[in-house]
Amino acid sequence: MKYISVAEFAKKWNIPERTARNYCAAGKIKGAFITGKTWAIPEDAGLPQKGKERKFSSNPLLNHLKEQKDMRLKGGIYHRTQIEFTYNSNRIEGSTLTQDQTRFIFETNTIGITAENLNVDDIIETNNHFRCIDLVIEKATSKLTESFIKELHYLLKSGTSDSRKDWFETGGYKKMPNEVGGNETCPPKEVPARMKALLAGYNNKEQKSIADIIDFHQQFELIHPFQDGNGRVGRLIMFKECLANSVVPFIIDDDLKLFYYRGLREWPNVKEYLMDTCLTAQDRYKAVLKYFEINFE
Numbered sequence: 001m002k003y004i005s006v007a008e009f010a011k012k013w014n015i016p017e018r019t020a021r022n023y024c025a026a027g028k029i030k031g032a033f034i035t036g037k038t039w040a041i042p043e044d045a046g047l048p049q050k051g052k053e054r055k056f057s058s059n060p061l062l063n064h065l066k067e068q069k070d071m072r073l074k075g076g077i078y079h080r081t082q083i084e085f086t087y088n089s090n091r092i093e094g095s096t097l098t099q100d101q102t103r104f105i106f107e108t109n110t111i112g113i114t115a116e117n118l119n120v121d122d123i124i125e126t127n128n129h130f131r132c133i134d135l136v137i138e139k140a141t142s143k144l145t146e147s148f149i150k151e152l153h154y155l156l157k158s159g160t161s162d163s164r165k166d167w168f169e170t171g172g173y174k175k176m177p178n179e180v181g182g183n184e185t186c187p188p189k190e191v192p193a194r195m196k197a198l199l200a201g202y203n204n205k206e207q208k209s210i211a212d213i214i215d216f217h218q219q220f221e222l223i224h225p226f227q228d229g230n231g232r233v234g235r236l237i238m239f240k241e242c243l244a245n246s247v248v249p250f251i252i253d254d255d256l257k258l259f260y261y262r263g264l265r266e267w268p269n270v271k272e273y274l275m276d277t278c279l280t281a282q283d284r285y286k287a288v289l290k291y292f293e294i295n296f297e
Contacts, residue, residue: 001031003040013047023048026071057141061289061296062243065137074107077292082106082252084288086129089232092255095122102126114216121160125232128156132236140243140254143203146195153226153235162228174227181261184222194223208245211271213238214278218267248289248296250281 004012009029010020024032024039028048028084032041036039056066061077068078087102096119097105105126111118132155139148154171158161163170173191177184186194201217220234235252242249252260256277263274289296 002043004043006039006041009041009045015047022071022073027111038220043091050096057243059140059243059246061249061294062137062140064292064294065243069134069137077288077294079106080288080292081251082130082133084253085133085235086126088234088251088253090122090126090129091254092257092260093231095119095125095128097122097126106130122161123158124159128158128160129232131155132232133239136236136240136243140240142244144199144237144241144244146199149195149225149233149237153229156229157231168227173225176227178224178227180221180224180230181265183265185222191225193222195225198223208241208247210247210278210282211275213241213245213247214274216241218264218274248282248286250278250285252277252281253284256281 006017006020006024010017013020020029020041021039024034024041025028029041031045032039034040056063064076065078065081067073068076073079083099083106084101086106087097087099089101090097101111101118104110105123109127111123119284132152135152135155142148150171150173157170162168167175169175173195174188177187179185198216198219202212205212208216215232217238220237221230224230226233239249239251241247249256259273259277263277266273286296
């Protein structure tokens with residue numbers, strides 16, 4: 001069999017070379033294989049039949065995220081989401097990494113040259129958060145379960161200094177009482193039952209609204225089931241559940257942190273605080289979707 005280059009294939013079918021290369025990387029051209037740093041494509045290979053492709057879900061955004069994740073495509077909605085979500089969620093929890101440093105880690109898997117001292121845990125948790133987002137995309141349409149939530153926590157905290165502590169449960173519920181913002185949380189012995197009850201009530205709803213997703217988040221943070229990492233795991237769950245229920249997802253930016261904390265604290269009495277903060281974040285993500293020409297309606 002004769003093989004042609006990406007450039008020859010692109011010219012033959014009048015498509016950009018980048019598109020042809022992405023088809024190869026995603027396994028959409030049968031028989032194509034990489035040799036060295038170039039692709040070899042069967043001479044008789046045709047274009048992928050889009051109409052025959054089975055979509056990952058009925059959610060167009062989720063399909064874009066899944067496809068670009070599998071392709072490891074740079075410069076798209078997946079790339080943008082990984083960097084902005086990871087930077088902001090970690091920053092809220094005290095990470096010292098900048099957005100540029102976060103981007104550099106995602107794009108190069110290195111930390112680059114810097115004159116400042118960097119916290120090793122910040123670097124590890126940044127890389128781990130990228131993996132958590134991948135898991136959220138892969139399992140977005142699956143039912144929300146305790147095992148999935150624990151898996152997120154395990155991915156987030158693996159390899160950190162916390163994970164080396166005997167009393168710290170990586171991927172498991174907390175062993176010691178903790179508090180958040182000076183407020184008491186659920187005692188460790190009550191966590192399993194409270195989490196089961198929370199998930200049972202939530203999963204009993206067939207279609208979840210944005211208000212249902214935010215309400216789950218507030219109750220999850222009130223339980224605070226893990227020794228550390230609750231905020232990031234909770235925000236990953238919100239993103240997943242938005243994708244699962246065709247709700248435009250959102251990323252709580254670091255500049256919304258104080259409004260976000262106030263909203264969590266006041267949710268039982270004034271739901272508008274947290275709802276307005278999340279809707280503001282949602283409007284920002286809608287603008288990103290518009291830029292990438294992704295129709296979510």
